[in-house]
Amino acid sequence: MLGCKPATTPIDQKFKLVGCKPATTPIDQKFKLGAEAGEPDDHDRYQRLVGRLIYLSHTRPDISFAVSMVSRYMHDPRKGHIDAVYHILRYMKSTPGKGLIFRKSGHMSIEGYCNFDWASCADDRRSTSGYCIFIGGNLVSWKSNKQSVVARSTAEAEYRAMALGVAELL
Template sequence: MLIAGDDLTLIQDTKDKLQQAFKIKDLGPLKFFLGMEFSRSKEGIIMNQRKYAMELISDMGISGAKPASTPLDLNQKLTIKEYDDISGVFGDDELTDKESYQKLIGKLLYLTLTRPDICYGVQTLSQFMQRPKKSHMEAGLRIVRYIKNQPGLGILLSNRKSEHMQAYCDADWGACPNTRKSVTGFLVKHGDSLISWKSKKQSTVSRSSAESEYRSMATTVSEIVWITGLFKELGQKIVLPVHLFCDSKAALQIATNPKDTTRGQNT
Protein backbone atom coordinates (compact mmCIF):
# COMPACT_ATOMS: atom_id res chain seq x y z
CA MET A 1 0.00 0.00 0.00
CA LEU A 2 1.21 3.48 -0.87
CA ILE A 3 0.33 6.50 1.25
CA ALA A 4 1.05 9.85 -0.40
CA GLY A 5 0.39 13.45 0.61
CA ASP A 6 1.92 16.81 1.45
CA ASP A 7 1.11 16.68 5.20
CA LEU A 8 3.51 14.43 7.14
CA THR A 9 1.38 14.63 10.28
CA LEU A 10 -1.72 13.45 8.44
CA ILE A 11 0.28 10.60 6.85
CA GLN A 12 1.53 9.46 10.25
CA ASP A 13 -2.00 9.63 11.70
CA THR A 14 -3.22 7.46 8.81
CA LYS A 15 -0.50 4.90 9.51
CA ASP A 16 -1.42 4.85 13.23
CA LYS A 17 -5.09 4.25 12.42
CA LEU A 18 -4.21 1.40 10.08
CA GLN A 19 -1.89 -0.08 12.70
CA GLN A 20 -4.75 -0.18 15.19
CA ALA A 21 -6.98 -2.12 12.78
CA PHE A 22 -4.42 -4.27 10.93
CA LYS A 23 -0.99 -5.70 11.49
CA ILE A 24 1.18 -3.66 9.12
CA LYS A 25 4.87 -2.96 8.65
CA ASP A 26 6.14 0.49 7.71
CA LEU A 27 8.77 0.08 4.98
CA GLY A 28 9.70 3.76 4.99
CA PRO A 29 10.14 5.92 1.87
CA LEU A 30 9.03 4.35 -1.41
CA LYS A 31 11.79 2.42 -3.18
CA PHE A 32 10.18 -0.59 -4.88
CA PHE A 33 6.55 -1.30 -5.75
CA LEU A 34 5.01 -3.87 -8.14
CA GLY A 35 8.17 -4.26 -10.21
CA MET A 36 8.83 -0.52 -10.37
CA GLU A 37 11.84 1.12 -8.74
CA PHE A 38 11.88 4.66 -7.34
CA SER A 39 14.96 6.73 -6.61
CA ARG A 40 15.28 10.37 -5.60
CA SER A 41 17.63 13.03 -6.90
CA LYS A 42 17.91 16.81 -6.91
CA GLU A 43 15.75 16.89 -10.06
CA GLY A 44 12.89 14.79 -8.65
CA ILE A 45 11.84 11.14 -8.53
CA ILE A 46 13.10 8.68 -11.14
CA MET A 47 10.77 5.76 -11.87
CA ASN A 48 12.05 2.74 -13.80
CA GLN A 49 11.72 -1.06 -14.07
CA ARG A 50 15.37 -2.04 -14.31
CA LYS A 51 15.10 -5.23 -12.24
CA TYR A 52 12.00 -6.29 -14.17
CA ALA A 53 13.75 -5.60 -17.49
CA MET A 54 16.86 -7.56 -16.49
CA GLU A 55 14.71 -10.53 -15.46
CA LEU A 56 12.92 -10.37 -18.82
CA ILE A 57 16.22 -10.36 -20.71
CA SER A 58 17.41 -13.34 -18.66
CA ASP A 59 14.15 -15.27 -19.10
CA MET A 60 14.31 -14.87 -22.89
CA GLY A 61 17.86 -16.24 -22.88
CA ILE A 62 19.45 -13.31 -24.71
CA SER A 63 21.74 -11.97 -21.96
CA GLY A 64 24.71 -12.39 -24.31
CA ALA A 65 22.94 -11.09 -27.42
CA LYS A 66 23.92 -7.87 -29.17
CA PRO A 67 21.63 -4.94 -28.21
CA ALA A 68 19.39 -3.45 -30.91
CA SER A 69 19.46 0.26 -31.71
CA THR A 70 15.69 0.54 -32.42
CA PRO A 71 12.62 -1.33 -31.11
CA LEU A 72 11.45 -2.40 -34.60
CA ASP A 73 13.03 -2.67 -38.03
CA LEU A 74 11.82 0.34 -40.02
CA ASN A 75 11.42 -1.60 -43.28
CA GLN A 76 9.72 -4.67 -41.79
CA LYS A 77 5.98 -5.00 -42.43
CA LEU A 78 4.38 -7.39 -39.96
CA THR A 79 1.23 -9.01 -41.31
CA ILE A 80 -1.18 -11.88 -40.70
CA LYS A 81 -1.54 -12.70 -44.40
CA GLU A 82 -0.36 -16.05 -45.71
CA TYR A 83 0.57 -14.42 -49.04
CA ASP A 84 1.89 -10.91 -49.63
CA ASP A 85 0.18 -9.44 -52.71
CA ILE A 86 2.76 -6.69 -53.07
CA SER A 87 5.97 -8.71 -52.89
CA GLY A 88 4.46 -11.97 -54.18
CA VAL A 89 6.17 -13.90 -51.36
CA PHE A 90 4.57 -16.42 -49.03
CA GLY A 91 4.66 -15.53 -45.35
CA ASP A 92 6.49 -17.40 -42.62
CA ASP A 93 5.07 -20.25 -40.55
CA GLU A 94 2.91 -19.84 -37.47
CA LEU A 95 4.41 -20.49 -34.05
CA THR A 96 3.67 -23.87 -32.56
CA ASP A 97 4.09 -22.43 -29.04
CA LYS A 98 1.70 -19.48 -28.96
CA GLU A 99 1.83 -19.14 -25.17
CA SER A 100 5.49 -18.11 -25.19
CA TYR A 101 4.67 -15.23 -27.55
CA GLN A 102 1.61 -14.21 -25.52
CA LYS A 103 3.64 -14.21 -22.29
CA LEU A 104 6.36 -12.10 -23.92
CA ILE A 105 3.86 -9.49 -25.14
CA GLY A 106 2.20 -9.43 -21.71
CA LYS A 107 5.54 -8.70 -20.04
CA LEU A 108 6.36 -6.00 -22.59
CA LEU A 109 2.96 -4.39 -22.05
CA TYR A 110 3.73 -4.06 -18.34
CA LEU A 111 7.11 -2.56 -19.20
CA THR A 112 5.40 0.26 -21.16
CA LEU A 113 4.38 1.72 -17.76
CA THR A 114 7.80 3.38 -17.65
CA ARG A 115 9.00 2.94 -21.26
CA PRO A 116 7.07 5.12 -23.74
CA ASP A 117 9.75 4.40 -26.36
CA ILE A 118 8.52 0.83 -26.90
CA CYS A 119 4.77 1.60 -26.94
CA TYR A 120 4.46 1.62 -30.73
CA GLY A 121 6.29 -1.66 -31.19
CA VAL A 122 4.36 -3.41 -28.42
CA GLN A 123 0.95 -2.25 -29.69
CA THR A 124 1.90 -3.49 -33.15
CA LEU A 125 2.89 -6.94 -31.92
CA SER A 126 -0.12 -7.22 -29.60
CA GLN A 127 -2.36 -7.47 -32.69
CA PHE A 128 -1.04 -10.97 -33.45
CA MET A 129 -1.79 -12.68 -30.14
CA GLN A 130 -4.14 -15.27 -31.66
CA ARG A 131 -2.03 -16.36 -34.65
CA PRO A 132 1.59 -15.30 -34.06
CA LYS A 133 4.25 -16.15 -36.62
CA LYS A 134 7.99 -16.63 -36.33
CA SER A 135 8.58 -13.11 -37.64
CA HIS A 136 6.39 -11.71 -34.86
CA MET A 137 8.39 -13.57 -32.22
CA GLU A 138 11.64 -12.33 -33.74
CA ALA A 139 10.30 -8.77 -33.65
CA GLY A 140 9.36 -9.22 -29.97
CA LEU A 141 12.86 -10.46 -29.17
CA ARG A 142 14.26 -7.43 -31.00
CA ILE A 143 12.36 -5.16 -28.59
CA VAL A 144 13.93 -7.08 -25.68
CA ARG A 145 17.37 -6.59 -27.26
CA TYR A 146 16.57 -2.88 -27.58
CA ILE A 147 15.68 -2.77 -23.87
CA LYS A 148 19.06 -4.42 -23.19
CA ASN A 149 20.67 -1.20 -24.43
CA GLN A 150 19.39 0.76 -21.40
CA PRO A 151 17.44 -1.48 -19.00
CA GLY A 152 17.32 1.29 -16.39
CA LEU A 153 15.73 3.88 -18.67
CA GLY A 154 12.58 5.33 -17.11
CA ILE A 155 10.53 8.42 -16.29
CA LEU A 156 11.63 11.51 -14.37
CA LEU A 157 8.93 13.04 -12.20
CA SER A 158 10.29 16.56 -11.81
CA ASN A 159 10.11 18.38 -8.48
CA ARG A 160 9.71 21.74 -10.22
CA LYS A 161 6.30 23.15 -9.42
CA SER A 162 4.22 23.95 -12.48
CA GLU A 163 0.60 24.73 -13.33
CA HIS A 164 1.06 24.31 -17.08
CA MET A 165 0.21 21.26 -19.13
CA GLN A 166 1.05 20.57 -22.76
CA ALA A 167 0.35 17.69 -25.11
CA TYR A 168 1.84 16.41 -28.36
CA CYS A 169 0.11 14.15 -30.87
CA ASP A 170 0.80 12.57 -34.24
CA ALA A 171 -0.64 9.93 -36.56
CA ASP A 172 0.83 7.43 -38.99
CA TRP A 173 -1.65 7.36 -41.88
CA GLY A 174 -2.57 3.84 -43.05
CA ALA A 175 0.24 2.31 -41.00
CA CYS A 176 -1.46 -1.05 -40.43
CA PRO A 177 -0.90 -3.25 -43.52
CA ASN A 178 -3.70 -5.61 -42.45
CA THR A 179 -6.56 -3.11 -42.00
CA ARG A 180 -5.12 0.12 -43.50
CA LYS A 181 -6.04 1.89 -40.28
CA SER A 182 -3.87 4.68 -38.93
CA VAL A 183 -2.01 4.70 -35.63
CA THR A 184 -2.40 7.47 -33.07
CA GLY A 185 0.43 8.47 -30.76
CA PHE A 186 0.33 11.12 -28.06
CA LEU A 187 2.00 12.22 -24.84
CA VAL A 188 0.95 14.66 -22.13
CA LYS A 189 3.36 16.58 -19.91
CA HIS A 190 2.69 18.41 -16.66
CA GLY A 191 5.52 20.90 -16.42
CA ASP A 192 8.68 18.87 -17.03
CA SER A 193 7.06 15.57 -16.07
CA LEU A 194 5.65 13.05 -18.53
CA ILE A 195 2.33 11.86 -17.07
CA SER A 196 0.44 10.14 -19.92
CA TRP A 197 1.28 8.50 -23.25
CA LYS A 198 -0.29 6.07 -25.68
CA SER A 199 0.16 4.44 -29.07
CA LYS A 200 -3.06 2.94 -30.42
CA LYS A 201 -4.59 1.96 -33.73
CA GLN A 202 -7.57 4.09 -34.73
CA SER A 203 -11.01 2.46 -34.81
CA THR A 204 -11.88 3.50 -38.38
CA VAL A 205 -10.07 3.91 -41.70
CA SER A 206 -9.08 7.50 -42.50
CA ARG A 207 -9.29 8.59 -46.12
CA SER A 208 -6.60 11.25 -45.81
CA SER A 209 -3.64 12.04 -43.61
CA ALA A 210 -5.43 15.19 -42.42
CA GLU A 211 -8.33 13.08 -41.20
CA SER A 212 -6.05 10.69 -39.35
CA GLU A 213 -4.23 13.63 -37.73
CA TYR A 214 -7.55 15.19 -36.73
CA ARG A 215 -8.65 11.92 -35.11
CA SER A 216 -5.35 11.85 -33.26
CA MET A 217 -6.03 15.36 -31.94
CA ALA A 218 -9.53 14.35 -30.83
CA THR A 219 -8.15 11.35 -28.90
CA THR A 220 -5.53 13.54 -27.22
CA VAL A 221 -8.13 16.16 -26.26
CA SER A 222 -10.23 13.45 -24.61
CA GLU A 223 -7.20 12.45 -22.54
CA ILE A 224 -6.53 16.08 -21.61
CA VAL A 225 -10.14 16.57 -20.45
CA TRP A 226 -9.91 13.49 -18.24
CA ILE A 227 -6.55 14.53 -16.75
CA THR A 228 -7.68 18.10 -16.01
CA GLY A 229 -10.77 16.69 -14.28
CA LEU A 230 -8.58 14.41 -12.18
CA PHE A 231 -6.26 17.29 -11.25
CA LYS A 232 -9.29 19.36 -10.23
CA GLU A 233 -10.43 16.60 -7.86
CA LEU A 234 -6.93 16.47 -6.39
CA GLY A 235 -6.93 20.24 -5.85
CA GLN A 236 -4.13 20.86 -8.35
CA LYS A 237 -4.52 24.03 -10.40
CA ILE A 238 -3.98 23.80 -14.16
CA VAL A 239 -3.64 26.89 -16.34
CA LEU A 240 -6.13 26.78 -19.21
CA PRO A 241 -6.16 26.47 -22.14
CA VAL A 242 -3.82 23.47 -22.43
CA HIS A 243 -1.47 23.71 -25.41
CA LEU A 244 -1.84 20.87 -27.93
CA PHE A 245 0.88 20.51 -30.58
CA CYS A 246 0.23 18.87 -33.96
CA ASP A 247 2.36 18.89 -37.12
CA SER A 248 -0.54 18.80 -39.64
CA LYS A 249 -1.53 22.22 -40.97
CA ALA A 250 -4.72 20.81 -42.54
CA ALA A 251 -5.84 19.21 -39.27
CA LEU A 252 -5.16 22.45 -37.39
CA GLN A 253 -7.26 24.40 -39.87
CA ILE A 254 -10.16 21.97 -39.45
CA ALA A 255 -9.85 22.21 -35.64
CA THR A 256 -9.84 26.02 -35.64
CA ASN A 257 -12.83 26.24 -38.02
CA PRO A 258 -15.73 24.11 -36.69
CA LYS A 259 -17.88 25.03 -39.71
CA ASP A 260 -15.39 23.39 -42.08
CA THR A 261 -16.63 19.82 -42.49
CA THR A 262 -14.14 18.82 -45.18
CA ARG A 263 -11.73 16.01 -44.47
CA GLY A 264 -8.75 17.73 -46.05
CA GLN A 265 -6.46 16.59 -48.84
CA ASN A 266 -3.57 14.15 -48.57
CA THR A 267 -0.54 15.82 -47.07
Protein backbone atom coordinates in the same frame (compact mmCIF):
# COMPACT_ATOMS: atom_id res chain seq x y z
CA MET B 1 18.35 -18.47 -29.55
CA LEU B 2 19.65 -15.66 -31.79
CA GLY B 3 23.25 -16.83 -31.22
CA CYS B 4 23.50 -15.44 -27.71
CA LYS B 5 25.62 -16.42 -24.72
CA PRO B 6 24.23 -18.00 -21.51
CA ALA B 7 21.96 -15.79 -19.43
CA THR B 8 22.61 -13.95 -16.15
CA THR B 9 19.59 -11.71 -15.34
CA PRO B 10 15.95 -12.85 -14.94
CA ILE B 11 14.90 -11.64 -18.41
CA ASP B 12 18.13 -13.00 -19.89
CA GLN B 13 17.66 -16.37 -18.19
CA LYS B 14 14.16 -16.69 -19.55
CA PHE B 15 14.90 -15.53 -23.10
CA LYS B 16 18.69 -16.10 -23.46
CA LEU B 17 19.63 -12.60 -24.58
CA VAL B 18 23.07 -12.00 -23.04
CA GLY B 19 25.57 -10.93 -25.68
CA CYS B 20 22.94 -10.19 -28.32
CA LYS B 21 23.42 -7.27 -30.67
CA PRO B 22 21.65 -4.30 -29.02
CA ALA B 23 18.87 -2.49 -30.86
CA THR B 24 18.71 1.30 -30.98
CA THR B 25 14.94 1.54 -31.51
CA PRO B 26 12.07 -0.51 -30.06
CA ILE B 27 10.79 -1.44 -33.53
CA ASP B 28 12.31 -1.17 -36.98
CA GLN B 29 10.40 1.42 -39.03
CA LYS B 30 10.99 -0.47 -42.28
CA PHE B 31 9.58 -3.71 -40.89
CA LYS B 32 5.82 -3.96 -41.51
CA LEU B 33 4.00 -6.56 -39.42
CA GLY B 34 1.14 -8.38 -41.06
CA ALA B 35 -1.05 -11.38 -40.30
CA GLU B 36 0.99 -13.63 -42.62
CA ALA B 37 4.53 -12.89 -41.39
CA GLY B 38 6.10 -16.32 -41.88
CA GLU B 39 5.59 -19.73 -40.37
CA PRO B 40 3.40 -20.19 -37.25
CA ASP B 41 5.23 -19.89 -33.93
CA ASP B 42 4.72 -21.19 -30.38
CA HIS B 43 1.47 -19.60 -29.21
CA ASP B 44 2.08 -19.92 -25.44
CA ARG B 45 5.63 -18.57 -25.50
CA TYR B 46 4.56 -15.59 -27.62
CA GLN B 47 1.70 -14.75 -25.26
CA ARG B 48 4.00 -14.96 -22.20
CA LEU B 49 6.58 -12.69 -23.84
CA VAL B 50 4.08 -10.09 -25.02
CA GLY B 51 2.23 -10.20 -21.69
CA ARG B 52 5.43 -9.30 -19.87
CA LEU B 53 6.13 -6.51 -22.33
CA ILE B 54 2.60 -5.12 -21.82
CA TYR B 55 3.27 -5.05 -18.07
CA LEU B 56 6.62 -3.29 -18.61
CA SER B 57 5.09 -0.71 -20.97
CA HIS B 58 3.26 0.85 -18.00
CA THR B 59 6.56 2.34 -16.85
CA ARG B 60 8.38 2.36 -20.20
CA PRO B 61 6.39 4.56 -22.61
CA ASP B 62 9.23 4.26 -25.12
CA ILE B 63 8.17 0.68 -25.90
CA SER B 64 4.38 1.15 -25.75
CA PHE B 65 3.92 1.64 -29.51
CA ALA B 66 6.05 -1.37 -30.40
CA VAL B 67 4.28 -3.52 -27.81
CA SER B 68 0.88 -2.47 -29.16
CA MET B 69 2.02 -3.54 -32.64
CA VAL B 70 3.10 -7.04 -31.57
CA SER B 71 0.12 -7.55 -29.26
CA ARG B 72 -2.21 -7.44 -32.27
CA TYR B 73 -1.07 -10.94 -33.22
CA MET B 74 -1.55 -12.75 -29.89
CA HIS B 75 -4.13 -15.08 -31.44
CA ASP B 76 -1.91 -16.30 -34.31
CA PRO B 77 1.79 -15.47 -33.85
CA ARG B 78 4.19 -16.03 -36.74
CA LYS B 79 7.99 -16.07 -37.11
CA GLY B 80 8.07 -12.38 -38.11
CA HIS B 81 6.07 -11.44 -35.01
CA ILE B 82 8.40 -13.24 -32.61
CA ASP B 83 11.37 -11.58 -34.35
CA ALA B 84 9.78 -8.19 -33.63
CA VAL B 85 9.31 -9.18 -29.96
CA TYR B 86 12.98 -10.17 -29.71
CA HIS B 87 13.90 -6.81 -31.27
CA ILE B 88 11.98 -5.05 -28.46
CA LEU B 89 13.79 -7.17 -25.86
CA ARG B 90 17.18 -6.34 -27.42
CA TYR B 91 16.23 -2.65 -27.29
CA MET B 92 15.28 -2.94 -23.61
CA LYS B 93 18.56 -4.69 -22.88
CA SER B 94 20.47 -1.78 -24.44
CA THR B 95 18.49 0.87 -22.48
CA PRO B 96 18.37 -0.33 -18.85
CA GLY B 97 18.08 3.14 -17.28
CA LYS B 98 15.04 4.27 -19.26
CA GLY B 99 11.69 4.71 -17.60
CA LEU B 100 9.49 7.30 -15.99
CA ILE B 101 11.27 9.85 -13.82
CA PHE B 102 9.38 12.69 -12.14
CA ARG B 103 11.28 15.85 -11.32
CA LYS B 104 10.18 18.93 -9.44
CA SER B 105 9.98 21.96 -11.70
CA GLY B 106 9.16 25.59 -11.10
CA HIS B 107 6.11 25.54 -13.36
CA MET B 108 2.89 23.59 -13.86
CA SER B 109 2.40 24.19 -17.57
CA ILE B 110 0.55 21.55 -19.56
CA GLU B 111 1.93 20.39 -22.90
CA GLY B 112 0.49 17.83 -25.27
CA TYR B 113 1.89 16.19 -28.37
CA CYS B 114 0.19 13.90 -30.84
CA ASN B 115 1.18 12.00 -33.96
CA PHE B 116 -0.20 9.44 -36.35
CA ASP B 117 0.91 6.88 -38.90
CA TRP B 118 -1.52 6.85 -41.81
CA ALA B 119 -2.75 3.40 -42.92
CA SER B 120 0.09 1.72 -41.02
CA CYS B 121 -1.65 -1.62 -40.44
CA ALA B 122 -1.04 -3.85 -43.46
CA ASP B 123 -4.02 -6.06 -42.57
CA ASP B 124 -6.88 -3.54 -42.38
CA ARG B 125 -5.25 -0.24 -43.51
CA ARG B 126 -6.28 1.57 -40.33
CA SER B 127 -4.06 4.34 -39.01
CA THR B 128 -2.28 4.36 -35.67
CA SER B 129 -2.43 7.50 -33.56
CA GLY B 130 -0.90 8.45 -30.26
CA TYR B 131 -0.36 11.26 -27.83
CA CYS B 132 1.63 12.18 -24.74
CA ILE B 133 0.75 14.76 -22.08
CA PHE B 134 3.27 16.55 -19.87
CA ILE B 135 2.53 18.54 -16.71
CA GLY B 136 5.43 20.56 -15.35
CA GLY B 137 7.76 18.80 -17.77
CA ASN B 138 6.81 15.32 -16.46
CA LEU B 139 5.08 12.73 -18.60
CA VAL B 140 1.73 11.90 -16.98
CA SER B 141 -0.37 10.36 -19.74
CA TRP B 142 0.24 8.63 -23.07
CA LYS B 143 -1.60 6.38 -25.45
CA SER B 144 -1.04 4.68 -28.78
CA ASN B 145 -3.75 2.73 -30.58
CA LYS B 146 -5.32 1.95 -33.92
CA GLN B 147 -7.99 4.37 -35.07
CA SER B 148 -11.52 2.95 -35.07
CA VAL B 149 -12.15 3.60 -38.78
CA VAL B 150 -10.11 3.67 -41.97
CA ALA B 151 -9.03 7.25 -42.71
CA ARG B 152 -9.45 8.34 -46.33
CA SER B 153 -6.53 10.77 -46.16
CA THR B 154 -3.58 11.76 -44.03
CA ALA B 155 -5.48 14.91 -43.03
CA GLU B 156 -8.37 12.83 -41.66
CA ALA B 157 -5.98 10.55 -39.75
CA GLU B 158 -4.16 13.59 -38.35
CA TYR B 159 -7.45 15.21 -37.29
CA ARG B 160 -8.50 12.04 -35.44
CA ALA B 161 -5.12 11.91 -33.66
CA MET B 162 -5.42 15.57 -32.65
CA ALA B 163 -8.99 15.05 -31.41
CA LEU B 164 -7.79 12.15 -29.24
CA GLY B 165 -4.95 14.25 -27.79
CA VAL B 166 -7.13 17.32 -27.15
CA ALA B 167 -9.80 15.19 -25.46
CA GLU B 168 -7.14 13.86 -23.08
CA LEU B 169 -5.82 17.39 -22.43
CA LEU B 170 -9.31 18.58 -21.55
